[in-house]
Structure formats: structure tokens, C-alpha cells
Amino acid sequence: MSRAPKVKVRTPSACATCPIRGRALFQPLSQGEVELVAHFRSEDRVVHGATDLYRQGEPCSELYTLFDGWAFLYKLLEDGRRQILKFCLPGDFLGFQPDLETPRVHSAHAVTDVALCVFPRPNLLHMFGEHPKLGISLTWITAHDQALSYEHLTNVGRRSAKERLAYLLLELFYRAREVTEPDSEGGIFFPLTQEHLADALGLTPIHVNRTLRELRGEGVVELGGRRLKVPDPGALEEELGFNAHLLRPRRMI
Amino acid sequence: MSRAPKVKVRTPSACATCPIRGRALFQPLSQGEVELVAHFRSEDRVVHGATDLYRQGEPCSELYTLFDGWAFLYKLLEDGRRQILKFCLPGDFLGFQPDLETPRVHSAHAVTDVALCVFPRPNLLHMFGEHPKLGISLTWITAHDQALSYEHLTNVGRRSAKERLAYLLLELFYRAREVTEPDSEGGIFFPLTQEHLADALGLTPIHVNRTLRELRGEGVVELGGRRLKVPDPGALEEELGFNAHLLRPRRMI
DNA sequence: CGTATCATTGACGTCGGTCAATTCGTGTGG
DNA sequence: CCACACGAATTGACCGACGTCAATGATACG
DSSP states (O other), X not given: OOOOOOOOXXXXXXXXXXXXXGGSTTTTOOHHHHHHXXXXXXXXXXXXXXXXXXXXXXXXXXXXXXXXXXXXXEEEOTTSOEEEEEEEOTTOEEXXXXXXXXXXXXXXXXXXXXXXXXXXXXXXXXXXXXXXXXXXXXXXXXXXXXXXXXXXXXXXXXXXXXHHHHHHHHHHHHHHHHHSOOOTTSOEEOOOOHHHHHHXXXXXXXXXXXXXXXXXXXXXXXXOXXXXXXXXXXXXXXXXXXXXXXXXXXXXX | OOOOOOOOOOOTTOGGGOTTGGGSTXXXXXXXXXXXXXXXXXXXXXXXXXXXXXXXXXXXXXXXXXXXXOEEEEEEOTTSOEEEEEEEOTTOEEOOOSOTTXXXXXXXXXXXXXXXXXXXXXXXXHHHHHOHHHHHHHHHHHHHHHHHHHHHHHHHHHSOHHHHHHHHHHHHHHHHHHXXXXXXXXXXXXXXXXXXXXXXXTXXXXXXXXXXXXXXXXXXXXXXXXXXXXXXXXXXXXXXTOOGGGGSOOOOO
16 A cells, blocks of 8 residues: 655745745745746655656656655666765755756665655756856756765775764764754754665675764764764864865855 | 976967867857957966865865866865865866855866966856856856766775776776877877876775786786777776766757 | 886785674564 | 564674785886
8 A cells, every 4th residue: 555655745836935945956046036946847746765766867857856855866887786976855956967968877766755846857948048047056056066976985985984984974964954853852863774874985784884883882973763863063073074164055156 | 497397388368269179168159258258267377297276275266277288186184195086187177166255175286287277266257147158068067077076986986996997097098088189009198197096096006006907917908108098998888887978078958 | 327206016914895694673464 | 462574783704805014126307
């Protein structure tokens, strides 16, 4: 039987009052611009957890704003090895790539049930044609994603397993705290498995587990029961040389 | 004594006849647009090899098009570990980042002597204000860089040393062949040391050396004397699941 | 030539991977 | 309410890819 998805819903086309608008793609827009965006948006869509949103090789017909839930982007090698490229949280914009005529270069997967705002590709190009400022927003988002991706590359390429894991958990802790309500103890909802973490960090799940045990033992993180807490984020930030700037969206100009 | 740099030169503001324009940032521009770009460009600059173009932490006052020579972007950890993020070849656009008010988030280093077109930041913003199409070009470039960066992340996170090295060499071979003249044997000029390769791949120079020996032994690559040749790129592409699409610039729209 | 940088090689150590159980937790059905 | 099933977490024993340390060669340049 098909269970009812657990996600936030809202009345369609309610961009003007969208609860995540302050954090989303089109944050710095005026009232009129928001209406323009609402006009080009085609629908809200809900996708169940543990399913793909799109797959590499498919045509690139839509783009999305993640409205609620957790997802990630990933690449698959021929033999099944998987690299997770980015974890997506509410407010993130997914599905853009340099050549929209070309098949998708990576896949996207819903971890939890997920709610999406859907932008059909032709509408999007229209939209940018009619409103250059939206193009600047998109440039900003892409550049921001790239900075994050460079950070991950550095993490995977040049840090030990323990550093990598601590770094990723800290990043996700900060990002999740920005877009969802922490629980009474300051912990966040955290739906990822150790296998997800492994595939993002270039490790095996087994080694993630061992490393996690160390971090827990040192009191650096509390993780379990779909909940994550970093008791002293400041100290960890310091210790890892974590650059929190990269997570704080600011205006480009 | 300061030796004379070995790079291509040209008369300033000759954007219209720039030999790399077909491959550079502003490729799809009209005559008038090129003149606009030429107007906002401030100068040509030559930088000696083995020096930094800019460093993380500095203010972000200029952006560049690489006109001649090889460079790379990198991040440094506190203890000196280095991750190379991207190798830059003629035609590449450097120095853009999401928040231009904020200090640089990575550094750039000239491998060889290098010639640059310099765009002062304030001019750039002006330029995009006056000509939206340039903004689209920039978005395209950023998205393209990001796709490359995701590819590198996958490479470093999920491939063996041998696969990583072969993959990177193939990529550089293709990219270099696009923008410079191959020698009579089909090899390309290749100024990187094994340490550069190591820092891009998340390996040690020693292990790069050993891995290179294997690849040479199998006839997969010829590398030495600042020259690289991949005798059968097609076969290697096949074997690695290399996606050459990502390297071929196409129009976004 | 003398010096510096890069490439190369060998011996050895370790971080993280592999394989294989066992345990835990949650949801399901009897 | 309990038995069961399934995925995820956990643990141990062992292995191998890659790192570390140290020495030697090859090249280029002043």
C-alpha cells in the first residue's frame, strides 16, 4: 500500500508567501519578480523517499527548487561505485547544468519524502530572457554550489577520514539549522545513513562507522536515531579550519 | 636577473582579433559586444611562472581571462597540505566567486609564464548591468566549471590511483589539444610536475610516480620532458567511462 | 661545474578496505 | 502482544593500496 508522504504542503502558486523564499534561489527579488517566478513555475510535486528525482543520461526537461525534505546529487560509475556530489536541503535549486540540450550529467535522489517546485526548462529560458536579474541569481547560486564543491574536493582529496567526516557533519549541521527547526536540545533531524556519508566522503560504510565511534567517544558529535548534534560547533570549526562564510548566502553585488 | 617571460603577446584592446576568443568566455558574442568587453578590460598582464596570481584571503579586486600559459586554482590547509582544484588553460576565466565582497576563497598559481586579460571588478559589474548576455556567458562558464569539479570529486572519491591519474591525463590531453598546437607526433606541451598531479588527485608524488610507471608500461600514456601524449585516447575514454561532452563548450541556450 | 629541482627506486608502515558475523531497531503480520 | 523480517549499525580479523622515509639519478640553469 502506498503511504501518505510526510512533507510540508502549501497552496500552489503561493510563492509570495513561500516559507522558504528567504533562503531560496530568488531571495533578493522584488514583489513583481516573485510574481514572474510564480508564473513560470508549473506545479508543486511530491516525491517519495528512496527514489530518484532524475537520472544521468535522461533529457534535462525540468529544474527544481527543493521545498521540503532531504535529497542528494550523485554520479554512478559503470561498476556501481557511487559518489555523492552534494546534499540538498530545503531552499536548494537542483537540476541546472551548462548545456541544457544535453543529457543529464548526474542523478538526483530523494532521501526522505520530498516536495519540489517544478520549473519546465523552456519556461526557465523565457524567464531569464525577460528578467536578467534572475539570471544573476542563477549565476550566484551556481558559483555558490561550485565553491561548496571545491570545498568537498579538498575535503576528500586532502583530509583524513576523521577530518572528512567531522567536516561534513559540521557543514550539514550548520546548513540544516538554517532551514529547519532544531529540537529542544539543539539537535537536528538527520536522515542520512552511514552509507550515504561514505559515498560522499570516498570511504566505505564500515570505516565511517569506526570513525564515527571515535568522534562520538571524543564528544565531538552526537549522531543516532536520525538526529545529529554538534555540541561545540565553534571549537570544531576552529580545529578543522572550517570556513563558515561559504555557507552563508550573501548578495553577489 | 629577471628573464624575459615566454608568452604570446598582442596589442592591447585587440579583443576583436584575439586568437583565443573562439574558446574564451565571451565566445558567442557579437561584434558590438566584443567591443564592450574590450572597453571594460583594463590591461594585459604578464606574470612569471611559479608565482601566485592571487591568494586566498585577499580581496577580490580583479578577474582574469587566461590568454597564454598554464595555471591552477588551489586551496591550502593550515598545515600545508594542498589541493589543486582546477588546471587552467588558455581561454579559461579565473577569479570569479559567489560573493565578490568577501576575501578570496582559494588561490591561483601560474605554472608557466602566463599572459592575462585583466577585468577590474567594478567594471565587471557594470558590464553585466549593461549587457545581460554577458551574464549568461558567465553563468554558463560557472556551470561548466562546476560540472568539471563534480567530475574531479568523483575521480578522487571513487577511483583507484591508476584510474585517477589516467583520467586526469586524458582530460588535460584533450583540453590542451583544443587550445594549443600538438607537436608532430600528436603530443602536447605539458609543464606539470608529478607533485602537481599528486596534489590534484589526492595522492603523494611518490605514488604518482609508481602509478605513472605502470601506465607507461602498458603503453597508455607517454609522459616526460614536459610533453604528454595519449596514443589511443578513444580506447582510454572507453575504458574509464570518460565523458568528453563535459569538455566541449556548447551554447547554453 | 655547482646547485637546485624533479624523477626514480626500495624498504617498510599504516590507514582504510574487505569479508563475515552479530546486534539493533523499526515496522509488519500473525 | 509477540514473532518475524529487513535494513542499518556494529564489531573483529585480516589484507592491500597508498603513504613515509631515505637515498640515488637525471636535467637544467646560472
